[in-house]
Amino acid sequence: MISFKEAFQKVLDNTQDYGNEYVALDQSNNRILAEIILADRDFPPFDRATKDGIAISFDGVISSDHTFKASGIAPAGSPQQVLQNNSECIEVMTGAMVPKNADTVVMYEHVSQDNGTFLLLKPVTKGQNIHYQGSDVAKGEELLKPCIQITASEIGVLATVGKSEVLVKKLPKIAVIATGNELVEIDEKPLPYQIRKSNSLTLKGLLIEEKITADLYHLVDEPDLLKEKVKTLIDDYDILLLSGGVSKGKFDFLPEVFDTLGVEKIFHKVLQRPGKPFWFGKHRSSRTTIFSFPGNPVSTFANYHIYFKPWLNKTLGLSTSKFGVFLNEPITNKTDLTLFIGVTISINKGELFAKTLTTTGSGDLVGLSKIDGFIQLDPNQTVGSDNELVSFTPTRRMI
DSSP states (O other), X not given: OEEHHHHHHHHHTTOOOOOEEEEEGGGOTTOBBOSOEEOSSOBSSSOEXXXXXXXXXXXXXXXSSSEEEEEEEXXXXXXXXXXXXXXXXXXXXXXXXXXXXXXXXXXXXXXXXXXXXXXXXXXXXXXXXXXXXTSSBOTTOEEXXXXXXXXXXXXXXXXXXXXXXXXXXXXXXXXXXXXXXXXXXXXXXXOTTOEEOOHHHHHHHHHHTXXXXXXXXEEOSOHHHHHHHHHHHHHHOXXXXXXXXXXXXXXXXXXXXXXXXXXXXXXXXXXXXXXXXXXXXXXXXXXXXXXXXXXXXXXXXHHIIXXXXXXXXXXXXXXXXXXXEEESSOEXXXXXXXXXXXXXXXXXXXXXXXXXXXXXXXXXXXXXXXXXXXXXEOTTOXXXXXXXXXXXXXXXXXX
C-alpha cells in the first residue's frame, strides 16, 4: 500500500496525449484550444465612431463660428464617406467608419441642430469619440494561446477572426463501468438485497461537465464474463472508469482479470480514506488507462475529483486550481491515512471557510449532495481554526 502523495504523483506521471481535432465553433464551448489564434486584420479594422453625432475636421472648429452644415450621413456598415471641407460635417452613427478628412466626432447631446446646420455647444478635443484603427490589436498579433479553455469570451474572439472551425484537444473515449450482482436499473424496484445503479450515472454526469459523453456498462461478478467484456472494452476505449470489484471480497475479481489481460498494475490500495482500495493501471499494448475505484459512492465520487480530474486536466494541457481554506473548528487526524472530509464552504471577507459535515460513512450518498468539496488532512495532522490553511478539493462550482 502506498501513500496518497505517491499515488497522486503516479497518476499524474501516466497522462496521455490523444491528439487534436477540428470542431465547429458553436461546438467548441469548454473545449481546450490547440492552436495559436492571430488577428486576421487590425482591431478595430478602421477608425470607428464611438458615439452617434457629427464627424468634423478639428481645423474647422478653429477657423469657423462653430457651426457646421451637414453634407451626408454615415450609418454603421456603410462604405467610408468623404468630408469635402472644414465648414461641413457628416452625421455618423456608433460603429460607422469615420469619414475621410474628419478627425473628430461630437455627440448629438453636445450640439444643437437647426435646418441641417449643427452648432457646437461644448468645447471639443481633437480626436474625441474615435476608436482608431489597430488601437486594440494589430494584424498578425497573437490573440489566444493554446491550452486555454474556450468560454463565451473566447468564442467571441474566434468568431471575430473568422474561425468557423477550431482546432481543439481531442477528448478521450471513456467507458464508465459499474460492477456487482447487487445492482439494478434505476427504473426497477430493488429487492431487499439489491440497490439501484448510482455511481455510473454520477460519473457520467461529471464527465458531461468536461464535454465528454461516456458509454455506460454493467458487469456482473463472474470471472469469465468479466474477462471477456473487459478485454473488449480495453480494445474499444481510451479510458475505463470502474466502480466496485477491487476490494478484498471473494467476489472482487477485477485485479486478477486485469493481470490476466495484460494490464500493468501501477498501484493498488492507497493509505487514504475514503477510497483506500483504488486500483490504477495501464494496458501494456493498447495504452488504455484504467481507474478502478471502490464501489461505495463516496469513494468513487472523491477519487474522481482527487485523481481523475487532475489527470484529465494535465492530459489536456490544463493546470488544476489549488485551494486553501480555513476551518471553522479545529480538527485532528489521528490515523496514518490521508483523510478526505466532506465540507461546506462559506465566504467571509473574501476568505473561504470550511465546515465539516456529519456523515454515516463511505456509503452516504445523500451526504454527497450537501458538500462543496473535500478538505485533505495528512497523516497525524492537526489543524487549528486560527489562520491555518488546509488543502481543499472542490466538487462543485464555488461561484
